[in-house]
Amino acid sequence: MNKSNLLALLLVIALFITTYKLVEMKNELKEVSQSATTKKEAVLSVIQSRKSVRNYTDKLVSKEDLNTIMRAGMAAPSGHDTRPWQFIAITDRGTMLELRKELEWARGLDGSPAAIVVCGDMSKVDKRNPEFWITDTSAATQNILLAIEAMGLGGVWSTLYPGDERMQHARKILNLPDHIMPMCVIPLGYPTGVEKAKDKYNADDIHWEKW
């Protein structure tokens, strides 16, 4: 083999390698582009995939994740921007079971590794519209449920308000002062996967311009 032939051989090998790499990278690019998602797609899909999750694995939820979830709650809008809420994160199973005792519907608490209680704070409300705590904490709760879903966790809105007995019970277990109104408890954890989202779209609920 003379020098020229050797050079040609080496060049062919180099060309083969770069072409192979090129094909490989093209496939990778295709894959990344397909899994990439826009904010719009991600948010609309998480809104639709959110479901009430009452069955959890044993995996614990980190304090950091609980903090992120409560931060999402605080980003909700509120009337007169009063932000009339307080959040209690519970990881103690004993407290969750105590809460569960008088909450007929809060079945998620039976085995949840964590729970967040969303409360209204009547010391922060605007006196013109004290009832805004109800809609404001409901919006905060929905933010929390969507954050939970987006983080690969599952949770369920378990009602405390309205219901004097339920609220009184939660007050007692959690040492809530009188100006703190327990809105709901959200048991949460890593879902076992048994619950599936429902398609709740109903064209009859949509009206154009007027009723």
Added chain:
Amino acid sequence: MNKSNLLALLLVIALFITTYKLVEMKNELKEVSQSATTKKEAVLSVIQSRKSVRNYTDKLVSKEDLNTIMRAGMAAPSGHDTRPWQFIAITDRGTMLELRKELEWARGLDGSPAAIVVCGDMSKVDKRNPEFWITDTSAATQNILLAIEAMGLGGVWSTLYPGDERMQHARKILNLPDHIMPMCVIPLGYPTGVEKAKDKYNADDIHWEKW
């Protein structure tokens, strides 16, 4: 130039081209990977970037987008899964201005290309807990506000409930039957960009285990 040299030259050119393509694709891959976002990141960031937007450009909101937004509202949780809501999409400026007349706080309606009115439907509520329409439609409203933000639009929760006069006015303008409870009107459109999201995180609102 003999044949061998010519071959070597061609191979060098081919090698140069493929290497160039390889570098180009590597940069593209890097860019796509960086702009790609996980569902978690996207949802948490939209929850934080949502803001009350009252200033809009002239660009119209399509019927398809309004439908997508109302679909997001219907994906909210509801007590006893009764889904006690109805939605009215308004694109007629006349109706918006009529609504605005007796709504002191609904400044967004002054120039919004569209609005969505979220209502409770008392014919669908569970008799054990009729008040759930309030928390359920609040959750639906928050879904709508997040969908709006994620779609590059802006909107603002403008209250109708609570407030007998506000609700009566909306009933009249929109021909609502007695069992339909107007919760809020959400003026929306493409934001001019003057409103910025606030960081509302407040560590004092977080409690661990008990109060």
